[in-house]
Amino acid sequence: MMRSLAVFLTKLITGANAQWEGCDKEKRCLRIYFANHGSHLDFATLWAALPKVMREKTRPVAARDYWGKNKLTRAIAVDLFNSLLICRDGITRKDNPIEQMAAAMRDGCSLIIFPEGTRSLDGEMAAFKAGLYHLARKVPQAELVPVYLENLNRILPKGHLLPVPLLSRVVFGQPIQLGNGETKADFLQRCRQALKSLGCPG
């Protein structure tokens, strides 16, 4: 009930128009959706743009140091959007984000991750952190789907509380898989390029 309301409100505010380009909307499989990050609305919008059956099996990955700060943010992230909270720094063997993500995927959940690690201020895409590569190695059967989120950094920029009602676009691109013997740098560069080309085709 609360979740349907959250989906409805997200779609209303962001006017999101989902486009599936080279990615099968109906296919049920384990996926890692990776997207550019510029707004708090990003994970909600991507999550709301998925078909309902897939949404129920997809968890956004969010920073524990941010979303776990207090009861309210935790309730929004975990209870409402079913997020997986991970720590961004101070990684130990016990508290290893890659292991936690892989565990969630072993339970049959797809994930939404933002490999830039933080929200961009000006809409420019930062370099990708290595987590995407390590996760792809741990869960080789998963499809990596680049998802370009357009305009969300204008609708709710970092540092602001209220959204401006512009229209956004969610573009799902062709899935990627880690190549045999592909190096970390090459793979991350390829993923970033795939995401970038969804934003400005041609």
Add this chain to the structure above:
Amino acid sequence: MIDYSSPVTHRVLGAIFGVLVIASIIGFILARRAKSESAKATISNLNARTKSWWVMVVVILGALATGHLGTTIVFALVSFLALREFLTATPTRRSDYYALFAAFFIILPYQYWLVHTQWYGMFAIMIPVYAFVLLPILSVVGGDTADYLARTARTQWGLMVCVYFISHIPMLLALELNIDRPNMGSAGLVLFLVAVIQGSDVLQYVWGKLCGKRPVARVLSPKKTLEGLLGGVLTASLLGMAMFRLTPFNPVQAFTVSLLLCCTGFFGGLVMSAIKRERGIKDWGNLIEGHGGMMDRIDSLCFSAPIYFHILRYFFPSSI
């Protein structure tokens, strides 16, 4: 607002619904007869348009039936949706957040509040003067000079085209002209404008399909032809002449005003096309089936609405 007892009202409503019913029946028959794939595509596009027309007619007549308040609210929504499309398509930067926020949540509602309270003096200058002063200030505070003039100009343009111009349509109801012959009431003024402009769009499309050969704006709007333009504008002006009883005009005045409105409407459409081409988009949005976005529907209305309003206000005694 609508004088239901007047014979003019009966005839106008009869004509509008008559045309829609006939168009729907023709579309239905054509759809059953169409054989080739391309014919089927054209007919299904035509039928989608007719269906959207039903919705639009019901919305506009419904708004007019609820009087000034209802009409004001409906056009405020139209402005909101159009502004949303316009500002989505034209890039701004992080420092424009407060300007965009003010455009949607302060300036737009206040402009329609002025329509509601019928304070004409403020209505006429709020966006051209006060928004023009406020928005650049809100944008300059961020200290970002990249593309500064273009960014502020875009927001101002969006407000002028989508809010200021469109708000003149519900403001027509505040004119309260004295027409001393049977008429439809003040709703007729709105209906005349919308029917002439949208009629001109449809008739240009029809004439273009029937005998269009010479492109008239090769770069801006490759589908528009000279034959379509002339045929459409002239028949829409005749349509305006036939509807002179909705207005204080005599038939010749109605024809002349319609001709002027169709021409400004045509160029308004070209201006909006130029903006779309600059941004590399085909449609402003996908709000209405077969019609693109809200802006695609009202582009020719934007420029003609204030001109029509001022013709009425200056040449005929009105209450504001």
